[in-house]
Amino acid sequence: MGRTVVQLTLIGLQLALTSTLLNKDDWDVYSFHINSTVTSRYATTVITSRVANRMDESKEIEFHVRIPKNAFISKFQMFIDGQVYDGVVKAKEQAQQQYTEAVSRGESAGLVSSVGRTLEEFKTSVTVAAHKKVTFELTYEELMKRTHGKYELQIHARPMQPVRDFKVDVYIHEEAGINFIDVKGGLSTKALANAITKTHVNKQAWVYFYPTVAQQTTCDNCGEQGMNGDLVIVYDVNRNNGLGDIKKSAGYFVHHFAPSNLPRISKNVVFVIDKSGSMQGRKIEQTRIALIHILNDLAEDDHFGLITFDGNIFPWKLELVQSNSKNVESAKNFARNIQAGGYTDINQALLQGANMLNRHDREGSASILILLTDGQPTKGVTNLEKIQSNVREAVAGKFPVYCLGFGFDVDFEFLKKMSLQNNGVARRIYVDSDADLQLKGFYEEVATPLLTDVTMIYVGGTNLTQTNFSQYYNGSEIVVAGQITDNDTETFTPQVVAISSNRRLVFSDPNGIVESGGSVSDDLIQRVWAYLTVKQLLDKELQLSGPEKEQVKKEALSLSLKYSFVTPLTSMVVTKPLGETIHVLHKPKESEAPQRGKPPGRQSISRHRGTSTRHRSDNVATTAAERAFEHWFSSLDPGEIIDMLQFVDGDRGFYFSSPTGSRSHKKRPTLRAPLLHRFLLKAENQTVPLCFDVSGALSLKLLHHPSRELFVNGELDSVANGGFKRIFMHFKTNQHFEIDTKGVTVRDGQTETHHTGQDLVTAGSVTMIMRNNEIDIAAGDMRLVILVHKKSSIKFLWPVLRQHPSANNTDGLLALKSAVYEEVQQVATTKLKIKNQEINVTSGNANDYSIASPLMMNCWLTSADSALQRPLADFIVPQL
Numbered sequence: 001m002g003r004t005v006v007q008l009t010l011i012g013l014q015l016a017l018t019s020t021l022l023n024k025d026d027w028d029v030y031s032f033h034i035n036s037t038v039t040s041r042y043a044t045t046v047i048t049s050r051v052a053n054r055m056d057e058s059k060e061i062e063f064h065v066r067i068p069k070n071a072f073i074s075k076f077q078m079f080i081d082g083q084v085y086d087g088v089v090k091a092k093e094q095a096q097q098q099y100t101e102a103v104s105r106g107e108s109a110g111l112v113s114s115v116g117r118t119l120e121e122f123k124t125s126v127t128v129a130a131h132k133k134v135t136f137e138l139t140y141e142e143l144m145k146r147t148h149g150k151y152e153l154q155i156h157a158r159p160m161q162p163v164r165d166f167k168v169d170v171y172i173h174e175e176a177g178i179n180f181i182d183v184k185g186g187l188s189t190k191a192l193a194n195a196i197t198k199t200h201v202n203k204q205a206w207v208y209f210y211p212t213v214a215q216q217t218t219c220d221n222c223g224e225q226g227m228n229g230d231l232v233i234v235y236d237v238n239r240n241n242g243l244g245d246i247k248k249s250a251g252y253f254v255h256h257f258a259p260s261n262l263p264r265i266s267k268n269v270v271f272v273i274d275k276s277g278s279m280q281g282r283k284i285e286q287t288r289i290a291l292i293h294i295l296n297d298l299a300e301d302d303h304f305g306l307i308t309f310d311g312n313i314f315p316w317k318l319e320l321v322q323s324n325s326k327n328v329e330s331a332k333n334f335a336r337n338i339q340a341g342g343y344t345d346i347n348q349a350l351l352q353g354a355n356m357l358n359r360h361d362r363e364g365s366a367s368i369l370i371l372l373t374d375g376q377p378t379k380g381v382t383n384l385e386k387i388q389s390n391v392r393e394a395v396a397g398k399f400p401v402y403c404l405g406f407g408f409d410v411d412f413e414f415l416k417k418m419s420l421q422n423n424g425v426a427r428r429i430y431v432d433s434d435a436d437l438q439l440k441g442f443y444e445e446v447a448t449p450l451l452t453d454v455t456m457i458y459v460g461g462t463n464l465t466q467t468n469f470s471q472y473y474n475g476s477e478i479v480v481a482g483q484i485t486d487n488d489t490e491t492f493t494p495q496v497v498a499i500s501s502n503r504r505l506v507f508s509d510p511n512g513i514v515e516s517g518g519s520v521s522d523d524l525i526q527r528v529w530a531y532l533t534v535k536q537l538l539d540k541e542l543q544l545s546g547p548e549k550e551q552v553k554k555e556a557l558s559l560s561l562k563y564s565f566v567t568p569l570t571s572m573v574v575t576k577p578l579g580e581t582i583h584v585l586h587k588p589k590e591s592e593a594p595q596r597g598k599p600p601g602r603q604s605i606s607r608h609r610g611t612s613t614r615h616r617s618d619n620v621a622t623t624a625a626e627r628a629f630e631h632w633f634s635s636l637d638p639g640e641i642i643d644m645l646q647f648v649d650g651d652r653g654f655y656f657s658s659p660t661g662s663r664s665h666k667k668r669p670t671l672r673a674p675l676l677h678r679f680l681l682k683a684e685n686q687t688v689p690l691c692f693d694v695s696g697a698l699s700l701k702l703l704h705h706p707s708r709e710l711f712v713n714g715e716l717d718s719v720a721n722g723g724f725k726r727i728f729m730h731f732k733t734n735q736h737f738e739i740d741t742k743g744v745t746v747r748d749g750q751t752e753t754h755h756t757g758q759d760l761v762t763a764g765s766v767t768m769i770m771r772n773n774e775i776d777i778a779a780g781d782m783r784l785v786i787l788v789h790k791k792s793s794i795k796f797l798w799p800v801l802r803q804h805p806s807a808n809n810t811d812g813l814l815a816l817k818s819a820v821y822e823e824v825q826q827v828a829t830t831k832l833k834i835k836n837q838e839i840n841v842t843s844g845n846a847n848d849y850s851i852a853s854p855l856m857m858n859c860w861l862t863s864a865d866s867a868l869q870r871p872l873a874d875f876i877v878p879q880l
Contacts, residue, residue, distance in 0.1 A: 026053070026054065026055050026059050027051055027052065027053055027054060027055075027059060027061055027128075028051065028052045028054055028161075029049060029050070029051050029159055029160070029161055029163050030050055030051070030052055030163070030164060030165060030760065031048070031049070031050035031163065031164075031165040031166075031769070032048075032049050032050070032159045032163040032165065032166050032167075033046075033047070033048045033049075033165075033166075033167045033168075033169070034046075034047050034048075034155055034157070034167070034168045034169070035047075035048070035167075035168075035169045035170075036153065036155070036168075036169070036170045036171070037170075037171045037172075037173075038144065038153060038170070038171070038172040038173070038174075039172075039173045039174075039524055040173075040174065040175065040245075040247055040254065040256075040524070040525075040528070041143060041144045041146075041151060041174075041256065041479075042141070042142075042143050042144070042524060042527070042528050042531070043141065043142050043143075043144055043153055044139065044140075044141050045067075045071075045139070045140055045141075045142075046137065046138070046139050047065055047136075047137070047138045047139075048135065048136070048137045049063060049135070049136045049159070050133060050134075050135045050136075050165075051063075051128070051133065051134050051135075051136070052131075052132075052133045053128040053129065053130060053131060053132055053133070053134075054131070055130055055131075056130050056131070057130050058127050058128065058129050058130060059127070059128055059130075060125050060126070060127050060128075061125060061126060061127075061128050061134055062123065062124070062125040063122075063123070063124055063125065063126075063136040063138075064121060064122070064123050065121070065122040065123075065138050066120065066121050066122075066156055066158075067120055067121075067122060067138075067140045068120075068140075068142055068154065069120050070142050070143075070145070070535075071120075071140040071141060071142035072140060072141055072142070072531065072534075072560075072565035072566055072567060072587075073087075073122060073138065073139070073140045073565075073566040073572060073587075074089075074139050074140060074141050074563065074564050074565055074566070075087070075137075075138070075139035075564065076122075076124075076136075076137070076138050076139070076572060076574060077136075077137045078126055078134060078135065078136055078137075078574075078576070079134065079135040079137070080126065080128065080132070080133075080134050080135075080577060081129075081132060083577070085126075085574075085576055085577065087572040087573065087574045088572065088573045089560070089561060089564045089565065089566055089570050089571070089572050089573075090561070090570060090571055090572075090573055091557060091561065091569065091570060091571075092568075092569055092570055092571045092586065094571075095571035095573050095586075120587070120588060122138060124136075124574050126576055126577070127577070141527065141531060141565075142531075143479065143528060143531050143532060143535075145477075146258065146475070146476055146477035147445055147475065147476060148441075148444060148445065148475050149474070149475035150234055150235075150236065150475075151235065152232065152234075153170065153232075153233050154230060154231075154232060155168055155170075155209075155230065155231045155233075156229070156230050156231075157187060157209075157227045157228070157229060157230075157231065158226070158227060158228045158229075159226050159227065160225050160226060161225055161226050162213045162216040162217055162226040163213070163216070163226065164213055164760070164767050164769065164778070165760070165769045165776060166210070166211060166216065166227075167208070167209070167210055167776075168207075168208070168209035168210075168231065169206075169207075169208055169209075170205075170206065170207040170208075170233060171204070171205075171206055172204065172205040172206075172207075172233075172235060173203060173204050174203055174204075174237045175203060175245070175247070176203075176237045176238050176239065176245050177202055177203050177237060177238040178200060178202070178203060178204070178205050178235055178236065178237055178238075179236040179237060179238050180234075180235060180236035181198060181200050181205045181207075181233065181234065181235040181236070182198075182233070182234045182235070183196050183198055183207060183231065183232070183233050183234070184231075184232040184233075184234060185229065185230040185231045185232035186219075186220055186221055186229035186230050186231075187209070187211075187219065187227065187229045187230060187231040188231060188232070189219075189220060190219055190220060191215050191218045191219045192209075192211055192215055192219045192227075194215075194781065194803050194804055195209055195210055195211035195212070195215055195783065195802075195803045196208070196209050196231075197209075197210075197800075197802050197803070199682070199850070199851075200687070201687060201848070201855065201857055202687055204855065205235060206851060207233055208802050209231055210776070210783045210785070210802040210803055211227070211783075211803075212778045212780070212781055212783060212803070213767075213778070214780075214781065215781065239258055239259070239260050240259070240260075241259045241260060241261055241262070242259070242507060242509070243257070243494060243495075243496060243507045243508060243509050244256050244257035244258060244259070244496075244507070246494060247525055248484060248489060248492070248525065249524075249525040249526075250487070250523075250525065250526065251483055251484050251487040252481065252482070252483055252484065252525040252526045252528075252529050253458075253461070253481065253482060253483075253484055253492070253494075253525065254479065254480070254481040254525055254528045254529065254532075255456070255458075255479065255480045255481070255494060256477055256478075256479055257456070257472075257477065257478040257479075257480070257496060257507075258476065258477040258478065259450070259451075259507065262450040262451065262474075262500060263450075263500065263501065264299070264448045264449065264450060264474065265364070265365060265366045265449040265450060265451075265452065265500065265501055266299070266301040266302055266303075266362070266364070266365045266366075266501075267299075267302050267303075267365060267366045267367065267368060267447075267449055268302070268303045268304070268320055268357055268360055268362060268365055268366070268367040268368070269298075269302065269303075269304050269305075269367070269368045269369075269370065270304070270305040270306070270307065270320070270353040270356050270357055270368075270369050270370070271291065271294075271304070271305070271306050271307070271370050271372070272307045272309065272349050272350060272352075272353045272369065272370065272371045272372070273287060273291070273306070273307065273308045273309070273338065273372050274308075274309060274310075274344060274346075274349075274371075274372055274373035274374060274375065274406075275308045275309065275310050275314075275338050275339065275340050275341070275342075276309075276310040276311075276340065276341070276342050276343060276344040276374075276375060276378075277310070277340060277341050277342055277343075278340075278344075278374050278375045278409060279340040279374055279375075279406070280340040280341070281340075282431070282435075283340075283374055283406055283407070283431065283435070284338060284339070284340040286435040286436040286439070287338070287372065287406075287436075287439065288335050288336060288338055289436040290435075290436040290437075290439035290440050290443075291306075291335040291338075291439075292332050292335050292336070293436070293440050294439075294440060294443045295323075295328050295331050295332050295335065296328070296332075297443070297444075297447065298323035298328060299323065300322070300323060300324060301322070301323075302322075302323045303320040303321060303322050303323065303360060303362065303365070304320060304321065304323050304327075304331070305317065305319070305320045305321070305353070305356045305357075305360075306331055306334060306335070307349055307352060307353055307356075308338055309344075309345055309346075309348070309349035310340075310341060310342025310343055310344065310345070311342045311343030311344070311345050311378075311379040311380075312342070312345070313345065313348055313349055313352055315352065315356075316330075316331055316334045318356075319356065319359065319360065320356055320357070320360040343378045343379035344373070344375050344376065344377055344378045344379060345377065345378075345379045345380040345381075346371070346373060346376075346377045346380075346387060347377060347380050347381035347382075347386075347387045347390055347391075348380050348381075349371075350369070350371060350387070350390075350391050350394075350401075351390060351391070351394050353369050353371075354369060354391065354394040354395050354401075355394065357369060357398075357399055358394070358398070363502055364501040364502035365501075366399070366449035366452050366471055367398065367399035368399060368400060368402065368446055368449075368471075369395070369399060369400070369401045369402070369422075369424075370401075370402045370404065370443070370446075371401065371402070371403045371404065371415075372404045372406060372429070372439070373403075373404075373405065373406065373410060373415075374405070374406035374407050374409055374410055375409050375410060376409070376410065376411050376414075384411065384414045387414075387418070388414070388417060388418045388421060391418055391421075391422065392418075392421050392422060395422045397422070397423065397470075399422075399423075399470070400419075400422060400423040400424035400470050400471060401418065401419055401422035401423075401424040402419060402424040402425060402426075402427070402442075402446065403415035403416070403418060403419045403424065403426045403427075404426070404427050404428075404429050404439065404442060405426060405427070405428050405429065406429045406431065406435070407429070407430070407431045408431075410428075412426065412428060413542070413589070416542065417542050417543055420539050420542065420543055421543055423469075423470040423471075427442055429442075444475075445473060445475070445476065446471075446473050447473075447474075448473055448474035448475070449471050449472070449473055449474075450472055450473065450474050450500070451471065451472040451498040451499065451500055451505070452470065452471050452472075452498065452499045453470065453498060453499045454468070454469040454470075454471070454472050454478065454496065454497075454498040455467065455468055455496070455497045455498065456468070456469075456478070456480045456494075456495075456496055457494070457495040457496070457497065458480075458482060458492070458493070458494050458495075459491065459492070459493040459494075459495075460484060460485050460488060460491040460492035460493060461482045461483065461484060461485065461492060461494075462482060462483050462484075462485050463482055463483045463529075463533075464480060464481075464482035465479075465480055465481050465482060465529070465532045465533055465536055466480065466536055467480055472498065479532065481525075481528050481529035481532050481533070482529065483529070493508075494508070494509065495507065495508045496508070527563060530559050530562070530563045530565070531563075531565070533559060534556050534559050534560055534563075534565060534567055537552050537553075537555055537556035537559070538556055538567065538568065538569075540552050541553050541556060553569065556569055557569045557570065566586075566587050567587055568586075568587050568588075568589055570587075571586045571587075675695065675696055675697060675716075675718060675720060676693045676694070676695055676720060676721060677693065677694045677716050677721060677722065677723070678691055678692070678693050678694075678721055678844075678846040678847075679691065679692055679693075679694060679813070679846075679864075679867075680846050680848055680850075680857065680859060681816060681818070681819050681867050681868075682818045682819070683818055683819045683820070683821060684817075684818040684819065684820045685820075686819075686821065688858055688859060688860055689819070689857065689859050689860070690819050690821070690832075690841075690859060690860050690861075690862060690867045691844055691845075691846045691859035691860065691861050691862075691867070692861070692862060692863060692864040692866070692867040692868070693861075693864065694716065694864060694872065696716070697715065697716045697717065697718055697725075698715075698716050698876055699713055699714070699715050699716075699876065699877050699878070699879065699880050700713065700714050700715075700716065700813060700875050700876060700877065701713055701811065701812045701813065701874075701875045701876070701877050702714050702727070702799055702812045702813055702814045703782075703784070703801065703810060703811075703812040703813075703814045703815055704810065704811045704812050704815075705782070705805050705809070705810045706809065707809055708779075708780055708782075708805060709730075709731065709732045709733065710729075710730070710731050710779055710780070710782065710805070711729070711730040711731075712727065712728070712729045712730075712784065712799070712812065712814070713727070713728050713877050713880045714726070714727045714728070714797070714799060714880075715727075715728075715880055717794075717796045719791055719792070719794050719796055721791075721846075721847070722789075722791055722794065722796040723789060723796035723797055723798040723849055724796060724797040724798065724799065725740065725796065725797070726738060726739065726740045726797070726880065727739045727740075727786060727797055727799055728880040729766075729777065729779075729784075731763075731764070731765075731766050731779055732764065734748065734749045735747070735748050735749075735763050735764050735766060737763070737766070737768070737777075739775060739786055739797065740797070741788055741795035741796065741797060742756060743755050743756035743757075743770070744756075744761060744768060744770065744775065746761060746763050746768075748763040748764065755768075755770060756770075757770065765779065765780060766778070766779045767779075773787060773788040773789075773852065774786070774787055774788065774852070775788075780805065781803065781805055782801075782803060782804070782805045783801075783802040783803035784799060784800070784801055784802065784814075785799070785800045785802050786798070786799050786800075787799075787800060787849065787850070787851075787852060789849055789854060798849035798850065799814060800814075800850045801814040801815070812875065813875055816868070819834065819867065820834065820835075821833060821834045821860075824838060830842070830843070830860070832860060832862075834866070834869060835869060839862055839863075839866040840862070841860040841861060841862045842860075842861045842862075843858070843860070843861070844858075844859050844860070844861030845857060845858050845859060846859050
């Protein structure tokens with residue numbers, strides 16, 4: 001299996017930056033959550049900001065959110081005084097009158113505007129009465145794009161003030177399996193590193209980012225206004241060299257095709273570089289640097305050409321040459337001496353580059369034409385449509401044209417249309433200190449062709465997105481979605497035909513099996529299709545004119561309205577309380593300048609439906625009931641026979657009986673299976689954790705931090721395989737907290753208070769935020785979350801340490817580090833080696849209660865002492 005890397009950057013998961021730009025003396029952002037779910041590379045992110053007006057008068061409260069440019073906003077709501085105000089997506093023309101009227105009155109019309117390389121900004125506001133609260137909730141969706149062998153989910157956090165209840169929760173589910181996940185970015189370093197919790201189990205992964213108020217002001221790019229930075233989540237899915245990953249559900253399908261380990265194809269590439277007067281200074285310097293790096297990266301069997309232009313054309317050589325060391329060094333000397341000056345003849349430069357490639361038609365190779373320009377044509381042919389027509393005729397569909405627009409003086413729509421007409425893409429290069437890295441990064445995306453002339457075939461499919469691709473590059477991915485005719489999956493047959501060098505390859509599923517959606521919702525696959533279809537229709541509309549253009553525009557608009565996508569053809573009308581201005585939010589175009597070990601088999605969900613008893617000579621974990629039974633069995637006289645051993649599920653007890661006439665006069669014990677709670681201990685660099693059982697309703701040491709005077713203990717409940725009945729936390733000498741499923745009791749000195757419902761509780765430097773089925777606790781640099789679960793109608797608690805205290809003198813079950821083990825034997829009895837000690841384990845499973853929706857996980861079951869590498873008695877406390 002290969003791997004695919006997905007990079008996510010926390011700006012809200014897939015990039016959500018939410019800011020509420022107000023004076024913090026007037027208002028208080030008391031809760032700020034970013035929740036992102038990624039399923040089959042489709043990310044849905046919800047940003048929720050809760051703000052309170054602390055003033056004695058009404059205040060206008062603004063809500064700013066930055067989202068990825070590729071994302072579509074699909075929902076917006078405001079909650080004020082029990083009323084819900086929805087954003088409604090309408091055709092842009094319908095909303096235009098409201099927009100114009102608002103602007104004419106000098107009022108903020110509200111918009112989604114471009115703010116840099118990857119972001120757009122959503123902005124609206126509402127007037128909140130004195131001492132009232134407002135909740136803003138924004139949802140946006142995005143199909144993640146694979147580049148450089150990874151996906152990126154970006155979250156930018158900038159709430160404009162430290163927030164007591166700040167949370168980022170990311171959940172990723174990939175049926176293909178997640179091979180690797182990492183967290184990077186400015187918010188993952190230094191003081192904030194401890195605020196990140198990462199969990200990865202086979203097909204699923206979780207990332208939690210719960211910084212304390214103190215951490216939000218002490219990290220890099222942090223200050224009195226809180227955090228300002230990115231969290232980047234990088235993950236990787238398992239891949240094979242076959243047909244790829246196909247999901248189908250409710251008459252729709254999505255196909256992810258990215259075969260790995262294919263041989264690279266030698267390429268022919270011509271770089272066409274603008275050196276006109278506007279490129280003077282830093283632009284031309286960075287271009288020279290990038291070009292020299294790119295030339296160094298050419299493979300020896302590649303052939304290349306180099307053209308610079310202003311009002312005239314300056315080819316390095318008239319023909320393409322092989323990239324041997326001599327030619328590369330000569331080209332680098334040419335690049336070092338590029339000087340800017342003169343007019344701009346884009347037409348002639350591109351035609352000469354296309355002609356060079358046409359004359360150099362090597363069999364089994366892939367050709368690419370790359371243009372870099374920072375301006376508009378000022379010499380030769382200057383009519384944009386004529387240039388596009390000339391280039392399209394010269395290229396004749398034989399190779400892609402990639403256009404890189406340097407800065408914002410270029411006509412980016414012209415470049416984008418020309419690229420799309422020639423099976424390429426346009427990319428803006430931002431005038432910044434890393435412009436050379438941007439140029440090099442783009443080249444690396446297309447540096448390694450693996451397939452050409454890729455045709456995606458779907459017998460029994462209809463309403464398909466793009467199915468023909470000129471080239472497939474290493475580290476990228478082809479995605480196709482469509483509908484299955486009459487939802488007939490029996491006749492639905494996918495196939496991919498492509499060229500690898502000079503060989504024709506066919507990728508197909510010989511058994512005709514298409515993976516069903518599984519846990520993927522029916523709605524999700526359909527929304528992926530709608531998202532991709534709208535994106536491609538918008539690109540197609542750009543290339544057309546006349547009635548064809550209007551028809552494509554009509555189709556894109558219809559889908560945008562049906563799925564409530566805010567696209568360049570639609571606007572979101574934000575309704576407000578009576579008497580306030582209606583906001584109309586538009587989505588900008590890119591052409592607009594910015595305003596700124598092999599696991600055991602899966603088991604049943606019920607973990608202890610039966611327990612077998614057997615004699616053991618090893619140290620495999622045994623229950624107290626098993627040990628009691630074996631002791632009693634060994635004491636029987638030879639004639640004493642046990643006729644029946646039955647596990648009675650109803651009362652969790654063992655029942656024994658003897659045959660009539662038995663000579664035994666010993667009392668047969670009626671042994672009840674002891675109350676068991678199963679704990680998971682995550683493993684480092686292993687997908688299968690350890691697990692162990694704790695017998696009885698014990699009181700356990702969860703977290704003891706003597707130097708901070710912090711002590712957390714828990715009392716196990718009486719629910720088999722449940723959790724904790726009560727959790728006590730003691731901070732300093734006079735602050736005590738008792739948490740149960742009904743609420744929190746706080747004893748602060750001589751004062752005792754009881755809290756239920758969704759409250760914010762403070763006592764000294766301890767903050768508790770109560771919400772449905774969850775209690776968040778912050779004490780110093782410790783962040784603890786207590787989840788409330790339910791089993792058989794009985795609720796219980798489960799503590800999760802989201803952020804470990806920085807000091808290393810902590811103790812308790814929550815302070816345990818991940819286990820480090822290796823498998824040393826899998827014949828007859830499985831053995832693991834932990835700290836040079838071999839222990840016997842068996843295949844087991846356990847619910848992972850550390851997440852809101854518990855997941856049944858495979859685990860290696862062993863004794864508590866073996867898993868903990870110390871006696872369980874060390875974790876038992878005499879009192880809570």
